[in-house]
Amino acid sequence: MRVLNRFFRRAQAALVPLTPWPDGPAPADIPSGSDGANPILRLVDAWRLPRHETRTEVVARCGVVPDPIYGWPALVLADAEPLPGALAPWTASAFERIPPQFPIARFTALAWIRDDAHANLRFVADHLAASLGPAPVGQRWNTVVAAWRSGLAEISLTAWPPEWQSRDLQNPSEDREPRLRTACHVTLTTGFRLSLSARERNWVTGFRPLAFSGDVGTARMAKAGRLAPGDTDLEYVRDPDGLVEDRQRTLGLSADGAALIVVSDQLFVLPRTDILRLKVVRMTPAKGGGGSSLHAHCRTLAPGADSQTISLAQHSDPDGMTAPGQDLGRRLDCSVEVSPYYPDC
Structure with a gap:
């Protein structure tokens, strides 16, 4: 000492x-x-x-x-x-x-x-x-x-x-x-994350953002992939390798419809077969201002989780993500759960 x-x-x-x-x-x-x-x-x-x-x-x-x-x-x-x-x-x-x-x-x-x-x-x-x-x-x-x-x-x-x-x-x-x-x-x-496979690279290169009323990520967040991903996100985060600089804060389907691509603070590549369901969470104004958010529940190998939840988008209106979520569910051919209204406490 x-x-x-x-x-x-x-x-x-x-x-x-x-x-x-x-x-x-x-x-x-x-x-x-x-x-x-x-x-x-x-x-x-x-x-x-x-x-x-x-x-x-x-x-x-x-x-x-x-x-x-x-x-x-x-x-x-x-x-x-x-x-x-x-x-x-x-x-x-x-x-x-x-x-x-x-x-x-x-x-x-x-x-x-x-x-x-x-x-x-x-x-x-x-x-x-x-x-x-x-x-x-x-x-x-x-x-x-x-x-x-x-x-x-x-x-x-x-x-x-x-x-x-x-x-x-x-x-x-x-x-x-x-x-x-x-x-x-x-x-x-350490900053560990997976690189894009050849198939994933094609998905990311060819995806086109979907137009909808809402926001992917937040205005203050870092560009996709500039910071290390969270431990629980590693299954679906990929190194963007400069491919999405022109598509920040967007989401869309790959050209073949086989994957959902989300460009938020990370690049998420979600194979369609791994998406179990979508969920819209609705919050009414209380202590907070309320709003709604859309999430994808995906397959995971984590022993303590039934699914991995990926945040997709949000809206300031409690009902703002309901229609976009249902539309995306139809495109992905997966179920969409719409929550009751919860107070934003």
């Missing part, structure tokens, strides 16, 4: 001062190395995190065990190299709605040096800066954050300074492990 504290004191001068941003500082953008390698993924491999094994393979090797800090089911990666000050080994989610046939795309860790959230985050930030260069450290709402991004891979740091938190909130995990209150939470995202 004395060595870590000496390292921490030496590190302070090298860090960017804390600065408040309305939405937090942007991640430091790290270019590829001279050999074309992704520097974040190079660190992942140096730390022996299993980014090349499928989740099924890691579960078979490590098992699903209680998280050493939180107690929930997790993949505990004891063979990986821990961060300095780590409270426990690296872990990955054992959430049963994640399809198991793909590599693990997110790893998490906790680090603690002293009872100071700012100091703990800055310590980890400086440790990473030795390999990745400095990143801006700043405030996002009630947290202090820093991040590095290279391609789709990202390492993000978050700490919750106790003085910025509501005193009414209680966390049983912090009662069991008080160091959690000021620990630095580390999330590492």
